[in-house]
Amino acid sequence: MNAPASFDTDLVPLYADHLATMKRRADEALARGGFDHLVVPSGTQHWQVFDDRDYPYAVNPQFKAWLPLTRLPYSWLVYTPGERPKVIYYQPFDYWHVVPDSPSGWWVDHCDTHIIRTPDAAAALLPPAARSAILGEPQSTLGDHAPNNPEPVIQYLEYQRSYKTPYEIALMRQAQRLAVRGHRAAEAAFRAGESEFGIHMAYCTAVGQDANDLPYGNIIGLNEHAAVLHYMELQRVAPDPLRSFLIDAGASFHGYASDITRSYAYDTGSEFQAMIDAVDAAQQNMCAGVRSGVDYRQLHVDAHHTLMGILKDFGVIRVSPEAAVATGVSAAFFPHGLGHPIGLQVHDVAGFAASDRGGRIERPAGHPYLRMTRVLEPGMVVTIEPGLYFIDLLLEEVKKNGHATSVDWARVDAFRPYGGIRIEDEVLCTGGDADNLTRPAFGEAD
Numbered sequence: 001m002n003a004p005a006s007f008d009t010d011l012v013p014l015y016a017d018h019l020a021t022m023k024r025r026a027d028e029a030l031a032r033g034g035f036d037h038l039v040v041p042s043g044t045q046h047w048q049v050f051d052d053r054d055y056p057y058a059v060n061p062q063f064k065a066w067l068p069l070t071r072l073p074y075s076w077l078v079y080t081p082g083e084r085p086k087v088i089y090y091q092p093f094d095y096w097h098v099v100p101d102s103p104s105g106w107w108v109d110h111c112d113t114h115i116i117r118t119p120d121a122a123a124a125l126l127p128p129a130a131r132s133a134i135l136g137e138p139q140s141t142l143g144d145h146a147p148n149n150p151e152p153v154i155q156y157l158e159y160q161r162s163y164k165t166p167y168e169i170a171l172m173r174q175a176q177r178l179a180v181r182g183h184r185a186a187e188a189a190f191r192a193g194e195s196e197f198g199i200h201m202a203y204c205t206a207v208g209q210d211a212n213d214l215p216y217g218n219i220i221g222l223n224e225h226a227a228v229l230h231y232m233e234l235q236r237v238a239p240d241p242l243r244s245f246l247i248d249a250g251a252s253f254h255g256y257a258s259d260i261t262r263s264y265a266y267d268t269g270s271e272f273q274a275m276i277d278a279v280d281a282a283q284q285n286m287c288a289g290v291r292s293g294v295d296y297r298q299l300h301v302d303a304h305h306t307l308m309g310i311l312k313d314f315g316v317i318r319v320s321p322e323a324a325v326a327t328g329v330s331a332a333f334f335p336h337g338l339g340h341p342i343g344l345q346v347h348d349v350a351g352f353a354a355s356d357r358g359g360r361i362e363r364p365a366g367h368p369y370l371r372m373t374r375v376l377e378p379g380m381v382v383t384i385e386p387g388l389y390f391i392d393l394l395l396e397e398v399k400k401n402g403h404a405t406s407v408d409w410a411r412v413d414a415f416r417p418y419g420g421i422r423i424e425d426e427v428l429c430t431g432g433d434a435d436n437l438t439r440p441a442f443g444e445a446d
């Protein structure tokens, strides 16, 4: 998928280490659950009701954690401590569709691979169900091998998945590079006057991925549409005049996601551009705050204060940032979380996990959409995605709650036609300074 020529070779030793880590984690998870085998189906196709059309296949994340195989339904990973992983690889005889290639790539030498031609043929290759932790969805049931998803096993594996291996970081960096190609093409399409749909197509073409490949549906909003947090309508006609553009779009690379947001003003001399620049500078400071030992909840609350400082500077709020946060006014302008864990899933698992044995770290009161409440540790990758929006529904609430005088409504009227601003990067927590995975990819592209 368009990686540098040396990239696959570089991954060989990294994958060996990654697999060693996966085995160690599985050994511990199985011991905790009292099982002898880890069994992970890749997942099956799903059919639309009363129809013969299948939904796009989505691989079981527990499967792609072991193997860079994202298009291999009806296959299985079996791991027994002390043994090489067994890959039951479904390669049907099929002249209607393209069948998966024969096994190849950096993983092959590390696994014992068994080709099967029918889904049922996997049964004879699976270990006894009663001794197996089977991680998957109910539809993957094969005979008596029904996913049991034991809590102690899942909790341990998902918690440990927060700590990305160097192999995973290498794949995530590549997912950044791919997405940045799309972001550059999208910006050019915006400047050229394309519609949201046209921008989306330019993005997909530049990345080489379409809706089935991308880690989530592209959010591409022009003008007021930038105020809809998950705007996915993709209008076919560009508005006139063009004022602003928000794009939240990522890419996938061997099952790993990137998730990047940028905001643009059509008139780069405008006050809205100045507000974007202020959010961008603040966002980079927030990214620098991704350090070991820092409570992500504190980063989120700090972001509220910083963003309200920007609104104060631009004359949108009349009260101090502290007052805006205390009264809930800030939540009308910044109504989502600062970010979330990311990796195999765009909203990756274990953002609330109190330990690898369960428990949950609750969100701070008044912040119902935060997806990450843990203290940062080396190896974690999180997004940092502050935003400021002009959303009538929420601004009406400010009035209803008796805080109308906290806001300069003429200034809201001035900014409303631009919708909103969000800037989003991925940041790796290290033992030292934050490692922003996204910004260097833009730097390379320039």
Ligand code: GLY
Binding pocket: 216, 248, 249, 259, 340, 385, 424
């Ligand atoms: N693209 C969804 C998010 O930023 O979380």
Ligand code: MN
Binding pocket: 248, 249, 259, 260, 261, 385, 424
């Ligand atoms: Mn995003």
Ligand code: MN
Binding pocket: 259, 339, 340, 383, 385, 424
């Ligand atoms: Mn995100």
